[in-house]
Each structure stands twice: as structure tokens, then as C-alpha cells.
Amino acid sequence: MTQELNDGLPAREAALNLIDAALSRRGGIDEAASANGFRFLEPRERAFARALAMAVLRHLGPIDRALAAKLQKAPPDRVMNLLRLGAAQAFHLEVPAFAAVATSVELAGANKTSRPFKGLVNAVLRGLLRDGAPSDDPALLAPPWLYARWVSAFGEATAREIAAQIALEPATDLSVKPGVDTAALAQALEAEALPGGSLRVRRKGDVAGWPGFEDGAWWVQDAAAAVPARLLSLKPGDKVLDLCAAPGGKTLQLAAAGADVVALDRSAARLKRVDENLERMQLTAEVVAADAAVWEDARTFDAILLDAPCSATGTFRRHPDVLWAARPSDVASLAAVQARILDSAADRLRPGGQLVYTVCSLEPEEGEAQVEAFLARRKDMALEPITPGEAGAPEASLTARGTLRLLPHHRDGGQDGFFAARFRKQ
Secondary structure, eight states: OOHHHHHTHHHHHHHHHHHHHHHTTSSHHHHHHTSHHHHTSOHHHHHHHHHHHHHHHHTHHHHHHHHHTTOSSOOOHHHHHHHHHHHHHHHHSSOOHHHHHHHHHHHHHTSTTTGGGHHHHHHHHHHHHHHOOOOOOHHHHSOHHHHHHHHHHHOHHHHHHHHHGGGSOOOEEEEEOTTSOHHHHHHHHTOEEOTTSOEEEOOOSOGGGSTTTTTTOEEEOOTTTTHHHHTSOOOTTOEEEEETOTTOHHHHHHHHTTOEEEEEESOHHHHHHHHHHHHHHTOOOEEEESOTTTOOOOOOEEEEEEEOOOOOGGGTTTOTHHHHHOOHHHHHHHHHHHHHHHHHHHHTEEEEEEEEEEESOOOGGGTHHHHHHHHHHOTTEEEOOOOTTGGGOOGGGBOTTSOEEEOSSGGGTSOOOEEEEEEEEO
16 A cells, blocks of 8 residues: 555544444544544544545435345444445545555454454455446435435425435525625625625635635524524514524524623533534624523513424435434424424513514424424513515525425525524513
């Protein structure tokens, strides 16, 4: 093996750790990427490791189907992930086929669990190369149970459009701080201005080096994720509660609008990122670590934004690991959590105040069904319909009920999927 191939082994080993974290429900890629072993890699190696892991997760369904045809029984997890990594390199990244095989065999030999399987790794990957790249049929890109749910909810044609996005790497969307010259910033970033004010950037690399980052001119936030905060009719000085606030993109929106914001999340670790973003953007908010459902605070608020814990199936464009970490039972259990937090939010809202409920989920139980159940048990809350095109949401996402159901396919501009509803307290 050449020195060049050896130089890429630490990044590939790191990619294996990311894949293992994503598929074993141990916090996912983002948490694994913050671990010391990953952060100590050189920036170029970190970027390569992440690209490798994402390629595996974006094409996992077809890759596993092709591997199943070559394996009589499932090997140990590390060996399976080595095979996935080799296939993704050969078929979906600009890695020469010989390098994809050779590095996978080398990594197999470097670990006592996978060492006895070096021959298997070599033979299976060479067999895949002879067969050619497996088809990225949209119906195979998502877990079968989840794809079946999408077909049931949205129809076969739309489900295929949604699933086709799994294999595609999205652009980066930015929210711009009020007062910043958006046109000049768009020019500096070579960005596209989107309805609602977000900027879409096609460039790659570390965002910390992009124009305007150090100045606190913008923050990274998917265009879809920026919509719910805009649905609140805020005035400077309004007392606003951002429930389940981390990582803080919506908190920044609310604070930038001049509101007096309380950002609450149960994870103190994730709230550190909220504090960091507020400091960089030179914005202020009261940051509280507590369980939203049982937070002991007697204050009431003019407006509440509840971005509830959910299955997150609408975020797969940037986080394909959510598809493979989710389980069918998660939807029902999360819906129960959402109902409890919704009731808690309604209790904390002053009469006449607005509540926006949103989830980055494609599952109706977490969206449409949640709204109807909430209205049935809370006679003090009324649905306040959203208007066509409001807040920069695609008109096609507006439902007959006046809620938003945005699906992640190109007809809606390539945004993440989410659901949002707006209520007012009677």
C-alpha cells in the first residue's frame, strides 16, 4: 500500500466511528463529531471523514441491499461498516476503486474484531465492483417502514420525490441579522436570496471562514427552520418563550426581532451552543436548562415558540442518520411528549397571546393529528390560520386547515420538511 493510502487511514477510521454512532443510536453523527478523537484530526481529515460517513448514510439502503446479496450471514458490526465504507467510496466519492478496497482491507487488519474477515472484505468489495454501482431507487433509500408511512400519508409519487432527496447533498442556508446589507452579503457569498429573507450558499468548506461570520452578520439555519419564528407577530419588548430552544437558531431570530427572550431546553450541554451563538451575534436572551413540561416558573408570555422534540424525519437532507436511528415506536412515544409540552406551553401563554407549534417531522401523528387533539382538549386555544406565502413558506405547503406542511422535495425549493401551526389564546 502506498504512503498516500496510509495517510488516509485515520480519516477512514474516524468515519467508521461516525457511522457506528449514527447506526447504534449513540447520539448520532453530530455528537460523535464533537468527541476528542475526531476533533484532533486535521481539518482536511475531519472534512474527509464526515464526507465518507455521509456518503454511506445517504446511500445506505441500496448499499446494504447489494451487500446482502454477497453475504451468507451478517458479519460483526465493524466489518459491515467497513464494507459499507468501501462501497460508498468506490461508487459515490471520487476515490479510485483500488484505494477503496485496499484501505478497507487495511482497516480490517488493524482491529482484532475485523482481522479474521480481511479476506471477506476484499472478496465482497471486489464482487461489488464487478457488478457496478447499485441503483439509487428512491424506494430503497429510506428504511422500508418509513417509506411505507410516506406512501400512506402523501401517495407513491410524492413519497418517491421525498426519498430521492436522501441521496443529494443540500446547499447551506443562512439567516441574516436585521440591519445587515443583505444584498451586499449575498454578493460576497455568491448566494441566492430566498423568500422570507434567507440566503442559500453553494460554497463548501468551514463556514467560520465565510464573509460575515466573525462579524455576526448571519447564522446557519435551514430556510424551512426559519419560517416558524416569523409566524409570530412580535413587537420589540414582547416577552417570548422559546421552548426546546437548542441549538438556538430560532432563539437568535426572536432576539434579533427585539423580543425579550427566554430560551429553554432540557439539555445544558446543547444550551452551550445557544450561548456561543448569542455571543457571536451580539444578541441577548435568558438561557434556562429545564424540562419544558414541568418547568417551575410562574411567568406568562406574550408569545411562545414550541419546536417540540420529534422524530426529525424532515431533516434527513442534512442529517441522514435520523432515518436509520428512528424506530416505528418512536412516533407514538414522541407524540405523547409533544402533547404534554403543548399543554404546558398553553398554560404559560397570556390571554390573547400567540403560540406557534412546529416539528421537523414528516409524520402526521406529530403534526396534523397533534393539532386536532390539542384543540379538542384545550377550549381556551383557537387555531389562527396561516396565510398563503406568509413568512416565506412555499404556498404549496399551506393546508386547507391553515397549517403548514412542507415536504423536502424540489418543488418546494429544496428545504427541509416540517409542520407548523399557529394558535391564539382566547
